[in-house]
Amino acid sequence: MTLTERNQKVRIFFNDKIDTYDDVHSEYMQTKIKLADNLAKDAKKILDLGGGTGLELIHLFELFPDAKVTVIDITENMLAKLKTRSFANQVTTICGDFFEVPFGQDFDAVITTSALHHFKKDEKIKLFKKIWGCLKARGQFINCDLIALTAEIEKEQLYELEHNTEEGKHIDTPLTIENETDALEKAGFTEITKGDGGKDNYCLFIAKKEI
Numbered sequence: 001m002t003l004t005e006r007n008q009k010v011r012i013f014f015n016d017k018i019d020t021y022d023d024v025h026s027e028y029m030q031t032k033i034k035l036a037d038n039l040a041k042d043a044k045k046i047l048d049l050g051g052g053t054g055l056e057l058i059h060l061f062e063l064f065p066d067a068k069v070t071v072i073d074i075t076e077n078m079l080a081k082l083k084t085r086s087f088a089n090q091v092t093t094i095c096g097d098f099f100e101v102p103f104g105q106d107f108d109a110v111i112t113t114s115a116l117h118h119f120k121k122d123e124k125i126k127l128f129k130k131i132w133g134c135l136k137a138r139g140q141f142i143n144c145d146l147i148a149l150t151a152e153i154e155k156e157q158l159y160e161l162e163h164n165t166e167e168g169k170h171i172d173t174p175l176t177i178e179n180e181t182d183a184l185e186k187a188g189f190t191e192i193t194k195g196d197g198g199k200d201n202y203c204l205f206i207a208k209k210e211i
Contacts (some may be wrong), residue, residue: 001124006161008098010118011074013170014052018077021055029113030198031144036063038142038206044068047134049098049188050115054082054091060111061087070094072101074182098127103134110134110141117146117174119157121183123174128187129184138210142152144197144204146174154179177203 001009008017014021025032039046051057051071060067070092093126094101108132119127121171131141148154148193152181154176160172177194180203184192189207197203 003096003099003119007010007074007099010155010170014075015077018053018081019077021078021143022055022081025052025055025114026045029055031113031202031204032110033059034144034196034198034204035142036060036123037112038140038204039064039109040140043140045106045108046070047072047103047110047203049073049110049112051082052078052115054085054087055112056113057082057085057091058086061090066162068092069106070095070104072103074098098130099123105134106136107134108136108139111140112142113144114146116143117172120173121179123176124180125181125186128184128189132188134207135209137209139209142205142208143207144202145178145180146172147197147202147203148174149201150178151176168170174201180205 030108045200046067046069048069048071049071057069062075068090071082072094074097076095079095082088082093118125126198148157150200157173164171184207190210191208193206195204
């Protein structure tokens with residue numbers, strides 16, 4: 001199965017979860033709050049990858065009421081829910097695949113949570129390079145996401161992805177902290193820090209674009 005085909009399966013999966021998504025992900029609010037808490041104080045132009053219904057933007061706009069945010073998400077039902085929020089007029093939404101949609105340029109920061117653990121390491125390197133390219137000098141990439149606690153778990157999840165034949169089954173493919181960090185470095189990021197992700201098996205990655 002190609003990456004594009006896998007992404008469309010993710011789209012279908014999350015479109016079908018729209019009625020329960022916010023309730024389920026309310027348990028992940030600490031992972032979302034950490035994004036805004038770690039933004040540079042002068043951040044104004046922000047790209048949110050996989051912003052879904054906008055849960056992480058609630059706290060962001062409390063801290064950065066004048067921010068302008070672009071949200072890219074492959075799931076149209078999620079974005080429709082986001083557009084009902086009080087801060088919707090400060091958000092530009094784009095429905096599409098991260099690997100196909102142009103990101104734009106000169107962002108102060110790119111944020112994402114619970115969205116990138118669907119990709120293999122080589123795919124992440126490609127995506128991270130795209131993220132690096134859309135940031136200003138000294139811009140931040142902040143990712144709070146699921147990780148594999150061991151190399152064995154990472155390998156097992158990738159094997160399950162490759163051999164999954166169930167049409168509606170959703171397979172996560174988190175990387176270890178070491179492989180996630182290596183992918184960031186290969187994409188050009190420096191000053192990479194890792195910290196508590198706010199939930200079991202989550203890690204907060206903060207990386208900067210040096211020029």
